Amino acid sequence: MVYQPPAGARDLLPLDVAQKRWIEERLQQVFHRWGYHQIITSTLERMDTLMAGGAIQRSTVIQLQNAEDEDLGLRPELTASIARTAVTRMGGVTYPQRLYYNANVFQRTRELKHNRQQEFYQAGVELLGSGGLLADADILLLLANCLQALGLQRWYLVLGEAEITRSLIKAFPPHLQGKVRSAIAHLDRITIDSLPLTDELKERARIMLDLRGNPADVLQKVSSLGLDEPLQAAVNNLKALVELLYESEKIGTHSSHGIGMEIILDLSLIQTLDYYTGIVFEVVSDTDGQARVVGRGGRYDHLLELYHPQGENIPGIGFALLLEDLQQVLLSGGQLPQTAPPINWLVVPEDKSAYTAAFTYAKKLRDSTHLVRVEIDLGGRNTDEIREYASDRNIAQIAWIKADGSTTIEPVV
Numbered sequence: 001m002v003y004q005p006p007a008g009a010r011d012l013l014p015l016d017v018a019q020k021r022w023i024e025e026r027l028q029q030v031f032h033r034w035g036y037h038q039i040i041t042s043t044l045e046r047m048d049t050l051m052a053g054g055a056i057q058r059s060t061v062i063q064l065q066n067a068e069d070e071d072l073g074l075r076p077e078l079t080a081s082i083a084r085t086a087v088t089r090m091g092g093v094t095y096p097q098r099l100y101y102n103a104n105v106f107q108r109t110r111e112l113k114h115n116r117q118q119e120f121y122q123a124g125v126e127l128l129g130s131g132g133l134l135a136d137a138d139i140l141l142l143l144a145n146c147l148q149a150l151g152l153q154r155w156y157l158v159l160g161e162a163e164i165t166r167s168l169i170k171a172f173p174p175h176l177q178g179k180v181r182s183a184i185a186h187l188d189r190i191t192i193d194s195l196p197l198t199d200e201l202k203e204r205a206r207i208m209l210d211l212r213g214n215p216a217d218v219l220q221k222v223s224s225l226g227l228d229e230p231l232q233a234a235v236n237n238l239k240a241l242v243e244l245l246y247e248s249e250k251i252g253t254h255s256s257h258g259i260g261m262e263i264i265l266d267l268s269l270i271q272t273l274d275y276y277t278g279i280v281f282e283v284v285s286d287t288d289g290q291a292r293v294v295g296r297g298g299r300y301d302h303l304l305e306l307y308h309p310q311g312e313n314i315p316g317i318g319f320a321l322l323l324e325d326l327q328q329v330l331l332s333g334g335q336l337p338q339t340a341p342p343i344n345w346l347v348v349p350e351d352k353s354a355y356t357a358a359f360t361y362a363k364k365l366r367d368s369t370h371l372v373r374v375e376i377d378l379g380g381r382n383t384d385e386i387r388e389y390a391s392d393r394n395i396a397q398i399a400w401i402k403a404d405g406s407t408t409i410e411p412v413v
């Protein structure tokens, strides 16, 4: 019998863990500095929670069944679970609530044959109870601060607006809206040309594909589409947000806290999660010409009411950073540790009568500073082999201990 993990599952070895922790610790510090508290929700949820009123497709969830025949699944993301927790378990709290998480998620992919990954890690935040421009900007500045803390070099923010995009798509015949949506999401001009649409609608779809680029240009183009009042208000909001971010950034760049945010406005940006009601965004890292999405999020002002016992409406906005993708990018940038943390000391009892003295010395070392790593040599090796072991493992020093407690310290070459 060969014991393999199930297809798509992951084991993280010590070096992976060291790199993952490096990222997580930096993010956690930023989250704390911005007033966020950690929340841990259940990995397992009822399917109806996970699907968030149809915003998340059943087919993307790994489903399970328990003895009570409940319809359960492994969370594919955390926003729905946090929305559920906030309104069902945190009654009486004052808003806004600032919550962050660091957790694994499971996403079912159809291409299992190639052992496509199904378990991922995300670190993210949810800001609950505040709608509007200030909260939007606060979240995006927090996002920029996270990326800065990681030392991510070249990245840009793709910013869209779910309501505007949704309403632009509504102009298409209902039975084709799904196809148009997917073609636009994939920037697929060929499909758009081949769809049975009037010339006018094809042109509209092409314009939508072009609603991507420098914010000022895109805002001008979208205004030419003759939007109705509420949508024009959403466009104006977007404009105000971009201005606020650039202004805040200017202040940042003059101090040592330049956030270096470049914004690409993209009104064709469509997220597969369909609970968004306002701004949506992706962080794209662009290293060596290779673009990779390392985070995403947006505003969801009608998600919490789905779970609220009285259907009360509480707005929300948040983002998730995708830890595997960040790890890949940071690895190629050379920021991450290349080895698991080294051991500082190997404490070697010279014979049986020195065991107690060795444990006492190891304890003294461990108590001396909280960052020290100390191993006891467990025997079975001669002096040369011990030196070789210490050098292979990059251990800095050996402490040879005699029964009377006398110690010889030897730096490892």
Ligand SMILES: N[C@@H](Cc1c[nH]c[nH+]1)C(=O)O
Binding pocket: 076, 077, 078, 079, 124, 125, 126, 273, 296, 297, 298, 299, 317, 318, 319, 320
């Ligand atoms: N949960 C979303 C990201 C997000 C957090 N908050 C809002 N959106 C995702 O996994 O893509």
